[in-house]
Every structure is written in structure tokens, then in C-alpha cells.
Amino acid sequence: MRRRQRGWTQMTGQLSLDDHLQRYSETAPHALAVAGAVDAIAAAAIEIADLIASGDLADASGLTTGRNSDGDLQRNLDVQADAILRRCLSRLPITALASEEMREAQIVDRQGRICIAIDPLDGSSNIDINMTVGTIFSILPAPDDLSLAFHQRGSAQLAAGFVTYGPQTSLVLTLGDGVDIFTLDRKSGCFRLARSAVQIPEACEEFAVNASNRRHWDPPVRAFVDECLAGVDGPANHDFNMRWIGSLVAEAYRILTRGGVFLYPSDARPGYGDGRLRLTYEAHPMAMIIEQAGGSASTGRERILELSAQSLHQRVPLIMGSSNEVRRVEELHCDPLLVASVSAPLFARRGFFRL
Numbered sequence: 178m179r180r181r182q183r184g185w186t187q188m189t190g191q192l193s194l195d196d197h198l199q200r201y202s203e204t205a206p207h208a209l210a211v212a213g214a215v216d217a218i219a220a221a222a223i224e225i226a227d228l229i230a231s232g233d234l235a236d237a238s239g240l241t242t243g244r245n246s247d248g249d250l251q252r253n254l255d256v257q258a259d260a261i262l263r264r265c266l267s268r269l270p271i272t273a274l275a276s277e278e279m280r281e282a283q284i285v286d287r288q289g290r291i292c293i294a295i296d297p298l299d300g301s302s303n304i305d306i307n308m309t310v311g312t313i314f315s316i317l318p319a320p321d322d323l324s325l326a327f328h329q330r331g332s333a334q335l336a337a338g339f340v341t342y343g344p345q346t347s348l349v350l351t352l353g354d355g356v357d358i359f360t361l362d363r364k365s366g367c368f369r370l371a372r373s374a375v376q377i378p379e380a381c382e383e384f385a386v387n388a389s390n391r392r393h394w395d396p397p398v399r400a401f402v403d404e405c406l407a408g409v410d411g412p413a414n415h416d417f418n419m420r421w422i423g424s425l426v427a428e429a430y431r432i433l434t435r436g437g438v439f440l441y442p443s444d445a446r447p448g449y450g451d452g453r454l455r456l457t458y459e460a461h462p463m464a465m466i467i468e469q470a471g472g473s474a475s476t477g478r479e480r481i482l483e484l485s486a487q488s489l490h491q492r493v494p495l496i497m498g499s500s501n502e503v504r505r506v507e508e509l510h511c512d513p514l515l516v517a518s519v520s521a522p523l524f525a526r527r528g529f530f531r532l
């Protein structure tokens with residue numbers, strides 16, 4: 178992976194997103210289109226942030242009469258965020274647009290160079306409790322056969338990012354050369370570089386999983402979480418802290434900031450055989466961002482960026498974050514004997530099977 182020089186990083190404390198996109202737009206044939214799309218998404222994010230900040234949260238989290246294509250009930254803010262993003266993007270020559278809130282992808286402009294997939298509002302069950310929610314986006318090249326627009330491998334992505342609407346509104350962005358974080362300066366109404374060339378530490382001391390599903394998990398996932406819980410008394414040989422926000426964007430932001438591992442695995446509940454998160458507009462962009470920051474993203478068996486979606490709203494198990502921990506989850510998926518050793522508390526505590 179190509180890495181930027183540190184010197185450049187240090188000099189860019191007040192660089193605006195506009196300046197950053199301007200520089201990038203001159204680098205490759207598709208870059209102008211990508212830069213235009215990111216700029217439009219940033220403009221939409223400012224509107225969405227204002228809407229969240231000014232509105233009645235109970236009303237914003239209220240249900241519409243609709244369901245999205247995944248069967249989730251749509252909240253008012255899901256629908257409004259989707260409309261704002263589509264309006265802002267409609268001014269650009271985009272070939273195809275897909276959204277969590279639309280059943281089918283839309284072919285917009287056959288002359289365009291890029292396709293965009295969005296999760297307009299991620300973590301929407303957090304709206305009414307005033308917790309961080311966000312917008313996720315993935316930008317792909319337009320293929321010759323447009324029916325394949327959203328069936329490309331994750332590694333084909335040109336850019337990916339997400340916005341968090343939390344105490345700060347932040348835009349996390351990769352244009353394929355590292356990860357930068359821009360924070361909205363409300364006085365000037367523009368995003369300014371807050372952190373550049375973000376790096377996730379290889380090892381971590383924090384894990385995130387919805388532990389209420391433990392009894393539904395497969396043995397490798399249960400073994401991994403048991404190792405985390407065993408802390409210094411288990412094979413991991415160090416203690417872990419635990420967090421679960423219930424908002425993928427917030428978990429990802431935390432991991433980019435101080436490391437950690439996030440798991441939304443498949444489980445035995447009806448409808449959760451491939452987990453909860455959607456490949457095209459959640460797992461793919463997150464995987465690109467996490468890898469660009471030096472971390473890993475996997476289903477437990479395969480690298481997320483190797484996968485291509487069979488259907489637009491396809492779900493996928495997602496394990497992402499610090500590489501050592503993601504690798505450990507993969508090892509457990511490949512080796513039933515290892516799982517059995519972790520599940521034998523006596524051996525685990527004695528360190529008999531420690532690696």
C-alpha cells in the first residue's frame with residue numbers, strides 16, 4: 178500500500194476538504210468525478226447534521242409507513258437523509274446510485290464514470306437516544322455492463338467514507354491512499370482536516386460485539402469472545418475492555434482512533450445466517466477504510482474486499498479492526514481443535530495451548 182510522507186501530514190492542520198479534493202482531482206481520469214461526489218456527499222452531510230441537531234429526535238426517529246428492501250421499518254430520518262443525499266448527488270454525472278432505502282439501483286447517467294452506494298443513515302435505532310449516527314458511502318468505477326455496477330469486488334472501490342453525526346460531525350475518507358478525517362467547522366461551514374494518514378494499531382485491547390446474541394453464535398466466534406473475556410487468564414494473555422454502541426459508524430470511528438476489533442458475525446437467529454450488515458454499502462466501504470488504515474476486515478473466512486455481492490442488499494458477517502485480532506478470529510474459523518482448546522477452561526488458563 179502506498180503511504181504518504183509524514184512531512185506532508187504534519188503541514189496540513191487546517192487543510193480544507195475542498196483543497197484536499199482539488200489536489201486529488203488532478204491525479205487520475207476518474208478522480209474529478211470522485212472528488213465531485215465526495216464534495217456533494219459532504220454538502221448533504223452538513224444538511225443532515227443540521228436536521229438532526231435542530232429537530233425533535235422523537236419525531237426524527239418516528240416510523241414512516243414504509244419498510245426498506247431489507248424489511249427494516251424506515252424511520253423519518255432514514256427517508257429524509259436518503260432524499261437529501263439523492264438531491265445533492267443528482268447534480269452530478271453519476272452512472273448508477275444504490276441506497277439502503279431503495280429496492281433497486283437507479284441508472285442515472287450512462288455517460289458517467291462512477292457508481293455510488295450509500296447507507297444514508299447508519300445506526301438509526303440510536304436517533305431518539307441522541308447517540309451518534311452516520312452516513313456511509315462507497316464509490317466504484319462504472320463498468321461497461323451496467324447490470325454489474327454493484328456486483329464488483331470491494332477491491333474495485335475508488336473511494337469510500339463515512340460521516341458521523343455525533344458531538345462533532347466528522348467525515349472519514351479514503352481515496353485509495355490512506356485515511357483522513359475531516360471535522361465540520363460550523364462557523365465556516367466547511368470540513369477541515371483533523372487527522373491524516375490514520376493508522377490502526379496491530380494489537381488492541383478493546384472489542385465490540387452485541388453480546389446478547391452469544392447463544393446464537395458459531396463456536397469460533399464464541400471462542401474468540403471467550404478469549405477476550407478471559408483476559409490475562411486466557412490465551413490472549415492480556416485484558417480487554419468492551420464497547421457496543423449499536424452504530425457501525427461510531428464503532429469504526431473508535432477503532433480508527435484508538436484501535437479495537439468489531440464483530441457482527443452470522444448467527445443462528447432466523448434471517449441472521451449472514452449477519453446483519455450489508456455488503457455493498459456497509460461492509461465494503463468499511464473494509465476499504467479499515468485496510469487503508471492498516472487494519473483488516475474479514476467474514477472470519479474471507480477477506481471482505483475479495484467479495485462481490487450477488488444481490489444489492491446482501492448481508493455479510495463483518496469482523497474488522499486491528500489485524501492481530503481479525504487474524505485470530507480467522508484462525509479460530511479454520512481450526513476446530515483450536516476452538517476446542519479455548520473452550521477447555523483448564524487448559525486455557527494453564528496456557529497449555531497458548532500460541
Ligand SMILES: O=P(O)(O)OC[C@H]1O[C@](O)(COP(=O)(O)O)[C@@H](O)[C@@H]1O
Pocket residue numbers: 249277296298299300301302387423424425426441453454
Ligand atoms: O441492533 P443490533 O442487532 O445490535 O445491530 C446494530 C447494527 O445495525 C446497524 O444499525 C445497521 O445499520 P442501519 O441502521 O443502517 O440499518 C449498524 O449501525 C449497527 O452496527
Ligand SMILES: [Mg+2]
Pocket residue numbers: 296298299300425459
Ligand atoms: Mg447501516
Ligand SMILES: [Mg+2]
Pocket residue numbers: 255277296297298299300301
Ligand atoms: Mg441505514
